Amino acid sequence: MSYISPGSALGCTINSHRKGWDGSICKNAETWNCSAKQQFRTDYCQQGDPRCYHIHVFEEATPYCLVDDLGIGWLLEPHPEALNDQILLFWGKRFQEPRGISEINTRPKDYVFGAYRVRTVSQQKINEFKTIWKIEPYTDGWVRFQQPYDLTVYYRSIMGGVYLKEVNRVAVENMFEKAAEKANMANPNWHEAEDATRFEQFHSQLSEWFEVARETAERHNITYSSKTFLPTPPVASPLIVSSNPSKNPFEEQLKGIEVKKASNIMPIARKVDFVAYHLIEKDLVKEKVKTVYGKEVLDAVMAVSLTKNILILTGHPGVGKSTLAMELIDDPERKLIVPVGSTWRGREDLLGYVNPVSNEFEPTEFTRFLFKAEAAWRKNLRHTYLIIFEEFNLSQPEYWFSDILVRSQYPEDQEKLRTLDLGGKKIRGVDSNSSKVFISPALRFVATINNDHTTLSLSPRVLDRASIIELTLEPRITLERSKLELEEKQIMAIEELDALLKYKNAMFSMRAAESLKRCSESLQLLDMYSVWDALDIVLLQQVLTKVRLMVGDPSNDSLMQGLEDWSENYGKHLRKCASLINNWTEALKDGRDVIQA
Template sequence: MSFITIGNALGCTINSHRRGWDGSICKNAETWNCSAKQQFRTDYCQQGDPRCYHIHIFEEGNPYCLIDDLGIGWLLEPYPEALNNQILLFWGKRFQEPRGISDINTRPKDYVFGAYRVRSVSPQKINEFKTLWKIEPYQDGWTRFQQPYILTVYYKSIIGGVYLKEVNRVAVENMFEKAAEQARSPHPNWHNPKDVERFEYFHAHLHEWFELARENAQRIEQNMVRTYSSRTTSSVLTRSPFVDSLKNLDVKKTTQSVATPAKPAKNGVVIYPLLEKESAKEKIKKCYSKEVLDAVMAVSLTRNILILTGHPGVGKSTLAIDLLDDSERKLIVPVGSTWRSREDLLGYVNPISNEFEPTDFTKFLSKADAAWRKNDKRTYMVIFEEFNLSQPEYWFGDILVRSQYPDDQDKLRIIELGGKSIRGVTSAASKVFVSPALRFVATVNNDHTTLSLSPRVLDRASIVDLTLEPRATLVRAELKLDEQQIMSIEELDALLKYKNAMFSLRAADSLKRCLNNLEELNMNNAWDALDIVLLQQVLTKVRLMVGDPANDNLIQGLEDWSENYGKYLRKCANLINGWTEALKDGRDVIQA
């Protein structure tokens, strides 16, 4: 995701502070692990130098937060008012006395300390090269929680900035409800009596403030649209901090109904585009992001081999197939795990007829060669599925070498095949020319069934990593679910992504099929369909080994997830409960 969704909250990580963020320096700072670097704690905190960015974040008289320009300048320099009236959460790692953040038995998520309703953001110039951004809340618009270690947050990153995260509005409201329940306990144990009043006021006005934040973001968006309409370039549009009304922005574009041939040479470089139509570009931008589109477009200039990586089910093959919509100029080659030589890719010489027996790949090379000789400079593309199922250097070496020579070096781009001729191919000799207009796209997975790519291959290729968040996956599958159902998928995905148990496009497609056939499947509602799909296509990918501390942390998170959604997703909750019992009994969890 490249922009901040209007209506959601934002958040950022802060250092945990022993003195409660009241402006005081931590005592014995060298021994206190607040997540700041050891050198910083030694050089500044231990010496009484108040340079900690977060020391005043919940200070009674004048709370504010300082953020380094490297972390947030990408947003605030072009749009200094972007955070005004927004709800901003602060979180960090769980900490405990006397040493700070625990290195063991920590939970898999970050812990919310408090929140601001942002009043203003202003740059603080330190010197010619360094700027800090000062974020100040409304006097009645800030709070900190009584027990921050109770509350976890599930966020998603915003591409473009490494500091800010985006948090679903409903998740934030639910979190405050849970905090309110804790506050009504017999022994709430607030850090400061005034925190009770601040929390209750913040909680009571949260819904209203979210609406005001939405209105403010929409005003910024409208101003951006007006600015864009008055200019001839789209630079302002691509830097907009929010995305909402952009979906309805009517920008006239010149579309192409026919494929674009190779572009004329510029600085000695001829471009053979992987993407020929505007519709294909828009599809990639919509499904993934502008960053992915830019990366794919760049390959046309820099490399003739594009490698697509990403978790299974993220859409690597679909994207590759969508690059060109002309089936006559496109070939799909499934790579075999037993491939060990060029014969597996190109073919072999028949010892009886002395003819070369070509594969579909070799025939395709000859087809691209014939087009090139007829001055047809359009792109021809080969898609290698499961490129690293065997070592590419063994069977792809000839293509790897020959395709790198300059376009005008015909002799160097020829592969001698052997034999007197190529069977079924009209050719004067048994050889094939690697056309400069050929482009190779490879999909790779990274698991125990695949092999790592060598520097020899990586140096000649461009790699694009594809990620697809659950919400975007549902949109791409044209699935409409309740917000709570979407959140259940997002939170489970956040917990299991390190186990490669992602909610994939295949899972979304299965869910869609179930929802369209609830009656035939004897299911009562969408929750039943979601329950069975998550059980069969997400949780079945998980493996847990006894004694692995990371699994202990994961189980904690899964138990919290089951507590929140178990009444709707009973099958999933029962399976997770079984995992807990198995690990306690000393049994590994292996689904298949």
């Protein structure tokens, strides 16, 4: 999924700052790690040059944040008002004196520093090549949290946008509730006394502001997209905005230039010297792919029809690679599934072999399908024929797929080069006078691959002839696709666990969602009291069992801290999962690796 739902919060990373982002330059900046590059700290901060993008984020008088065009221009260039009224969180890595952020190569948690209710965003031209964006909050719409920085939220990246993230609204509201509880404790340790007042104001208005943010996004018809921002029609939303609407800003530039009327301009006819055999033939399937995986995946699949005849789908187990491949073409007579074997070492494993007794070629189902595609081509039927290889890299494709790989690359008018000699005097069971098969130009291959210790890497020879698309599914979309309705807190439990464990390849997959659905529909049969019980057992059996933790791995520290926080938040409802995570903590302390199976 590649868009931000209206009503959700946004978030972005900022550099840490030992002065609390009050506009002051850090002292001894050269020795301080704020996540900015060392060269920047040496050349600017250390010299007293206030070029830090985030130095004024929580400044008392006029707070603002600067963002480089490279990270956010994809959204703001076509629609500068896209962030107006939105809730924007600022986060970064935990830091402490004397050196700032730990330099250990781990993936520490992100800690929320504060938030804006965005009032305006303006473009700042530095020079011909450099542009930055200035984000300013409402006067009463910004807050800086007190220390320590231990407030975490679940977020997901937006494909194509390297700066903005999406944060679930309920997660943000829960975070503020916890912050309010801490603020009521003794010695809350605010940066400034005014921070406490601002927090109370922000917290009390947050729910209402979220509604305004949703209405604003819907009113502007804004769709936040990863690679293609969908603008409104030019007539309704002109790209050039002038302070003097009566004057065309390009008027002076157009003087003396003869402009032909549009009606006199004839479109240039382009000759199409090839036929595209599409992997997706129906609009209904296109819309389904777009809904589940996003427009980027749909665009990529459609592009393969023009560029390659081999599409490789990769992604975590259960993400839906095989399902997508099967749904590309809905005619069962024009598609074939071929499970690749780990023992395949030559073309006979794919195509068949010559019987030494009868001298007839014994074809496989794959070879029979090649003849079916050839027969359709001879009859001038130009429909796509699809072969799906399951577990394509379970053995080395160059060994058994080489002949097909080479022959299918030749132009469709080179029939001799596209013809494969199978051997023997004839093909058993095939109505043919020879033992040769023509590789139809309408033939397309889709392969699914996994990346683990049971598979082999693809060689450059294969990769050069194929297009690769990685599939990802967010837990929320996975649940929607399985038609499973859960409470928001249950969805958040899945999302946050998925975010923690995806670096261990322990994802909440479609298979887990389907299992959860079946268990939820059979609570009485399973002697379970609620959906929480079903969720507890499914996460335990189908997510946590994939985790491996090695003693001495420095990344385990931040992961276990995150899992312990997760257990604290959801352990009341997910007792089995919380108990297992506690066992992991004890095992690592005792010097024992955690291996589930």
